[in-house]
Amino acid sequence: MASDLLSIAFSGTRTARAALDVTAQNIANASTGGYVRRTLTVAEVAASGGPGRIGDISLSGSRIAEIRRNTDPFLQSEVRRTSSDLERANAELKGLRNMESALEQSGVFSSIVEFEAALQQLAGDPVDPSRRAAVIGEATTLASKFNITASSLEAVGEGLHFEANAQVSEANTIGSELARVNQHLARAGSGGSDRAALLDQRDQLLERLAGFTSVTTSFASDGTVAVSLGTNPPRSFVDGGTSGTLSSAVAADGTLSFAVDGQAVSPGSGSLAGASLALTELASVRGRLDTIAAGLADAVNNAQAAGVALDGSPGQPIFSGTTAGTLRVVMSDGQGLATAPTGAGAGSRDDSNLAALRQSLANLDPAQQFSGLLFDVSSKVAGRNITQSALETIASSARISLEEQSGVDLDTEAANLIRFQQAFQASGRAMQVASDIFDTLIGIGR
Numbered sequence: 001m002a003s004d005l006l007s008i009a010f011s012g013t014r015t016a017r018a019a020l021d022v023t024a025q026n027i028a029n030a031s032t033g034g035y036v037r038r039t040l041t042v043a044e045v046a047a048s049g050g051p052g053r054i055g056d057i058s059l060s061g062s063r064i065a066e067i068r069r070n071t072d073p074f075l076q077s078e079v080r081r082t083s084s085d086l087e088r089a090n091a092e093l094k095g096l097r098n099m100e101s102a103l104e105q106s107g108v109f110s111s112i113v114e115f116e117a118a119l120q121q122l123a124g125d126p127v128d129p130s131r132r133a134a135v136i137g138e139a140t141t142l143a144s145k146f147n148i149t150a151s152s153l154e155a156v157g158e159g160l161h162f163e164a165n166a167q168v169s170e171a172n173t174i175g176s177e178l179a180r181v182n183q184h185l186a187r188a189g190s191g192g193s194d195r196a197a198l199l200d201q202r203d204q205l206l207e208r209l210a211g212f213t214s215v216t217t218s219f220a221s222d223g224t225v226a227v228s229l230g231t232n233p234p235r236s237f238v239d240g241g242t243s244g245t246l247s248s249a250v251a252a253d254g255t256l257s258f259a260v261d262g263q264a265v266s267p268g269s270g271s272l273a274g275a276s277l278a279l280t281e282l283a284s285v286r287g288r289l290d291t292i293a294a295g296l297a298d299a300v301n302n303a304q305a306a307g308v309a310l311d312g313s314p315g316q317p318i319f320s321g322t323t324a325g326t327l328r329v330v331m332s333d334g335q336g337l338a339t340a341p342t343g344a345g346a347g348s349r350d351d352s353n354l355a356a357l358r359q360s361l362a363n364l365d366p367a368q369q370f371s372g373l374l375f376d377v378s379s380k381v382a383g384r385n386i387t388q389s390a391l392e393t394i395a396s397s398a399r400i401s402l403e404e405q406s407g408v409d410l411d412t413e414a415a416n417l418i419r420f421q422q423a424f425q426a427s428g429r430a431m432q433v434a435s436d437i438f439d440t441l442i443g444i445g446r
Contacts, residue, residue: 006431009434013428019040019042020421022038023417027414035408036069036196037070037408038196040067044062045063067195069199072405075406079399080207082395084214084270085391086391086394087211088270089391091273092278095274095279098156099285100374101152102153103285108142109371114141114142115139118137119135119357119358121134122134122337122339127347132334133334134334139318139329143321146324149289150325153289160282161250164248167275171212178209178243183240186240206227213229214231215229226238226240229260230268232268233265235260245260256279281377285377286324290322292369297322303338303360308343310336310337311335312346341353
């Protein structure tokens, strides 16, 4: 009897010590990101009957049945989904804001207005050398502003490409890590602390991966996970101990496409989807800016071709280039401005061709076109701000729900410390009683 009591008490101290270790681990990791609270499941130890015992079973103490992670797969999936949507909105909004800044700070609008104002002043005295020089100067400034804007938008695109490439590389690293974790999980024993740590690592990696693209998961009974990326359709990325390769390609217009092991895939959500959306919008913005620059150059050059310069020679082009980035002023002397119509003599004050140029610009209205371009981008920034704020609230709510379910409550853990410490002390006291009983029985035998 004393021997049985001793073994029962010993199993109790061992169980209480393990429970204290788990509680201490919870407290130590209370503020560690991605850590999931552990609880200890205790079961009774049963032994078959023997001489002098009942025939069925005899309860023989306690044992550690399982160290369980208090997690909810649905809440984890919601955190991944909402975080992925938020990252998509953040990446797209960042790109749009950079485009808006590039257009706002370019000075193109004011340069167009000043160029048209210089033409109006020239109409007051079409043979004035200083006014002619002012038109060429404003044209040069205007071309430079278009060039700067094109360079700024190109820098926006390069930034988006750089970040997307870095994220693709990180996604591939995460895929390799997930495959490695799968291998360890397949070999890990059930219910242990090591297994719980591996499951924490698996879930953290999945959440990081979901920040880049939409993730579809399938969990096996041993805790391993199969992962597919993107949509239309999802492509297998991690399967058991092997992982695929996510890649990106840049099209001629700067937009991005993605593939897993050579199979095309759409990110669906995440920062890669946001970068793709931003680059698509950037291609449209650059196209519209090029159209404005080309339209302005054509209007001016066509008017030049319809008139004669101050010396009576045929008018020559003022601008060259067909895009905002290639727009240049090729006329160096204001004497070449064709203010007079074809057939007018040298030094003519007839400004009818200049009037036709101004009317052509008025019909084209490049300043209004640029203003409309900026307005459209600004409107999208305002709209995406609202979307981003809403998604941020949704993602925050999902994370709070998960943390309430799987996070560490220090008050609860403090109570557990006291409870398990008392259990340890009680088991120790039972061992002492068993020892005293055994000593007494030995003494009686003497």
